Amino acid sequence: MQPTTRETHHAGVHEPHHEELGFWRKYVFSTDHKVIGMQYGFTALLFLLVGFGLMLMMRWQIAYPGQPLPVIGPLLHSILGDAASPVLDANGALRGYSITADLYNALGAMHGTIMVFLAIVPLAFAAFGNFVVPLQIGAPDMAFPRVNMASYHAYVIGGVIMFTSFFIPGGAAQAGWTSYSPLATQIPTNGQTFWIIGMVFLITSSLLGAVNFIATIIQLRAPGMTWMRLPFFVWAQFVTAFLLLLAFPPLEAAAVMQLMDKLAHTSFFLPTGLAAGGAIANVSGGGSPLLWQHLFWFLGHPEVYVLILPAMGIVAEVIANNTRKPLWGYKSLVYSVLAIGFLSFIVWAHHMYLTGMGTKISTFFQTTTMIISIPSVIILSCLFISLWGGSIRFNTPMLFALGFLPMFGIGGLTGLPLGLNYSDIHLHDTYYVIAHFHYVVAPGTIFGLMAGIYFWYPKITGRLMNEFWGKVHFWLSLIFMNLVFQPMFAQGMAGMLRRMSDGGANYSLAKVGQDAIGGLTDSIMHWNITISHAAAALGLAQIPFIINFFWSMKHGKIVTSDNPWEATTLDWQTPTPPPHGNFAAAPHAYRGPYDYSLPGEPKDFTPQNQPA
C-alpha cells in the first residue's frame, strides 16, 4: 500500500497531463502548488537576506554613529546620493560616507516591512503552506491553482514596489513599519506612497492565498482525512489563513485612507490644527490619528500569530518525527491554536497603552492579553512534554526545532510585562520591545522555518542537506542570536529608546553623575558595539547554510527512499519530488497523523494511509 522506494513509485506514476511545459509556464506562470511554494520560498529567502542587510547597516550606525560605513559606504553614496553623507577628517579630506538620520529611518521602516510582509509571512505561510499543506491533506493541488499563481505575482509586484522605493528621490518610507499618521503623511517625500501601494499588493496577495488555503483544507482533504486526523501543521496554517483573511482587510481600508490623505489631501488621520515643519498644515482637519493605530494594530496583532503559528506547526511535525512518538496532547494543541486565533483579534490595543486610553479599555485589553498567553503556554508545554521518554534523533531539523522551544519561551514570557499596562509605561518603545518580539520572530520563527527547510529539503530535491554544516549553522546561529538580543533587554530596561538614529549617543552625553534622567550609562551604551559585532557574526554564520543549500542540490546525499525521515504524514507517501497531481494513487487516510512506535507494528512508524 505504501510505496517506499523510488523505483516502485515511478513505475506506478500515472500522469494524465503529461506534457512538457515551456520555461515560462513551468517556472514563472506555473499553477502547480509545489512550484509556487518554491517560488515563494526563494523570493522570501532573498528578501530575508535584504532585510538582514538593512539591519546590519543600522547596527553600524548604532555602534559607531556618524562614522563612515565600511565597504559599502561609497556604493550607497553613488546609488542614494546625499542620503549617505560624506564624512571629512580634520584636514577636510574625505574619509567615507555615513548614514544620515533620514536614511536610518528609511532603513528601519523598510527592515520591519520587508522582514514581516516580504520575508517571514511569505516563507512561513505561503512557501511552506503551499508546498506542504496539499501533500499533507492528500490533495492533488490547491483548490484554485490560478488564484494561487495570481497571489504569488501580486506578492512579487508588491515586493518590487517596496524595493524600488529606495531609489526614488527622497528614498523609501521613513515612518516605521507601523506608518503612524500624521508622521507618515507629513513627511514630504514619496516613499510612503510607494509603501502604501506596495502594501495594497501584498495584502491582496495574502487575501488570495488565505482564501485558497482555507478552501483547500475544507474541500480537498483526502477521504478519511477527518479534521482530527489533520497534522498539526495543517491546523496551524488553517488558523493562520483565517487571521490573514479577516485581519488584513481593515489594514487595506486604512491603507486606502492613508493613500487618500497622501494624494487627495483628505484628513482621515490628520487632526484639526495640525502643524508640520513649523507651519499649520493645509488640511481640513477633523481626522483621528488614533483611528490609524486601531486599524493598523487590528491587523498588527493577529499578524504576530501569523508569524509564529506556521513555525509552531513545523516544529510540532519535526518533534513528532524525531522523538518517534505521538505528539503529547494533540487535541489540546488543536484547541489552543483555535483559541489563539479567536483571542488574537481582541488584544490589539495593548500596543496602544500610551495613546491616552482610559482605564476601562486598558484593563479590558490587558485581561485579554493575559488570557491569550494561556493557549500559547499550552502549546509550548505540549511540545516540551512530547520530548519526554522519546528516543530523540538529534539531526539538524530537530536541533532547530529544539532551539525554537526555549527561544520562543523567552520571547513569549518577556511579552507579559509589555501586556501589563503599568510595566508597559516604562518599557514601551524601548529596546526591551525589540528584544521581546525579535526573540519571538528571529530565534523563534526563523529557527522553526530553518527546521522546515532542512526537514522538507529531501522531499523537494531528492537529496539531503549536509548534516555537519547544518549543525555548524545551528550552533553558531543560536549563540549569536542570543548575543544580539539578550543585551537589548538590559538596554531597554535602562531606558534606551528604540528609534534613535545614533543608538542613544546623544542621551549618553546627558549623564550627570551616572543617574541623570534620560542618561544612559557607559555599561549600557557599550552593549551597542557588542550587539553589532554579534549581528555581523550572525550574518557570517548564515554562509554555511547558503552554501549548503545550493551545494546540496547537486551534490547532497541522494535519498534512498521517498520517506527518508520515516515519517507518518501523507507528504512523505508521495514520489520524490512529487509529480504534478502529487499522488500516484488517490490516498486514503485511515489513522491519526502521529502513529509512531505503535505496539505490535513491525516498524516504529505507521503512515496515515496504511489501513488499520
Added chain:
Amino acid sequence: MDIPYVAQPRQDTGLYNAKVGIWLFLASEVMLFGALFSSYIILRVGAAPGSWVHGLLNIPIGTFNTAVLITSSVTVVLSWSALKAGNFAKYRVLQAITILCALGFLGIKSFEYREKFLHYEVWKTDGTRLLGHIDYNGTHPLFWKTETLAQQKLDSIKFVPDPYHYTMTAKEMAHARKGGHGKEHEPVTIKTSEITRLSSFVPAHSTYFGIYFTLTALHALHVLGGAIVIAFIWGPGAKLWKTDPDRYINRVEVSGLFWHFVDLVWIFLFPVLYLL
C-alpha cells in the same frame, strides 16, 4: 489526479470549491467595508460641532441608483434560476439587463461626482461660510481651491450662493431649500482678500467628503469588477455551458453572490451617506 469538487459538491460539506472560496472572499470584504464604516462612525462622533457635512447629496438620484442596483440584483438571481431550469436564452436576456444596470449605475454615479466637483464652499475672513457655485465668465469651473485664486490672479470671484448651509439642522436645510425655490439666486462678488479657504466638494473638503468619496469609489470599483466578471461569463465564457453546464451554473451563482454583496453594501451606504 484532477482537482475534485470543481463542479459537484463534496459530500460532507455539501459545497463545491468555488462556493467556499467566494464566501471566504466575501467574509474579508465584510471586514474591509466594516473597517471603513467604523472609521465613518469614529470620524463622525469626533467631528467638532457644525463641521460634519450632511444634506448635500442628491437624494432623488441616489434613490434612483439604489433602485437600479436592486433591479440588477433581482435579474441576477432570476437569470441563475433560468439557467438552472435550462433556459439559456432567458439567462442571456436577464444578465444583459444586469450589465446595463451596472453601467447605468456607474454613469449616474459619475454624473453625481461631477455635480459635487462643481459645487463650492467659501470660508470668509469674517467667519461666515457660503455654499454655492462659482460663475467664471458664464462657466462653472471644476476643482478650484484656495491656491487657484492666486494662480489665476483673480481679485474677486462671482459666487452664486445657496440659501442653506450644512451647519443648519436637516429640518432647517429642507426649509431653506423650499424657501429658496422660485427666487433667483443673486450672484455676489467676493474679494479674494476676504477668502480664507475655497474648496469644491472634493475629498479634501472635509472628512465627510473624504469618507464619502472613498466608500463610494471603492464600491464603484466593486460594481465595475463585478460587471466585468458577469460580462465575461455572459460573453466569451459561455462556451463552458456547452461542455460543462454544472460548472457554468456554479460560475453564474458565484458571480451572483458577489453581485448581491455589492448590492448589500450599497443598501447600507445609501442611508448612511445620503440621508443621515
Added chain:
Amino acid sequence: MSDHSHEISKHVRIYFIVGIALLIGTVLTVAMNSVHFDSMAVTIAIALFIACVKGFLVAGYFMHLMSEKKMIYSILGATAFFFAGMMYLTIFARDDTPLGTLHTGSGEAFHPAEKSAAH
C-alpha cells in the same frame, strides 16, 4: 421534472416579492428621512433598522443564506465575531478617554450627543 420546475417557479415568485420589498424599503427610508424627527437618534435608528431588514432580505433570499450549509454559517459566524469586536472595541476605546486629551482640546467630558454635529 415537473416538481423541479414547480420548485423553480416558486423561487422566482419569492425573488420578485423580495425585489419589490426592497424597492418599498428604499422608498420608506427616503420618506422617513423627509419627516425630520427632532431626535437624531430616532432618525438613525429607523434608517439603520430599514437597512438591516433590506440587508437581511438580500442575504437571506438572494444569497440563499436562509438555507445554506453549516460550513458557510461557521465561516460567517467567525466573521461576525471579529466584525463586532472591531466595531465595538474601537468605539469603546474612543469613548473611554481621559478628560482633556481629545484633539478638540475642550477638556470637557465626552458626550456623543453634544459632539454629533448632524443633529
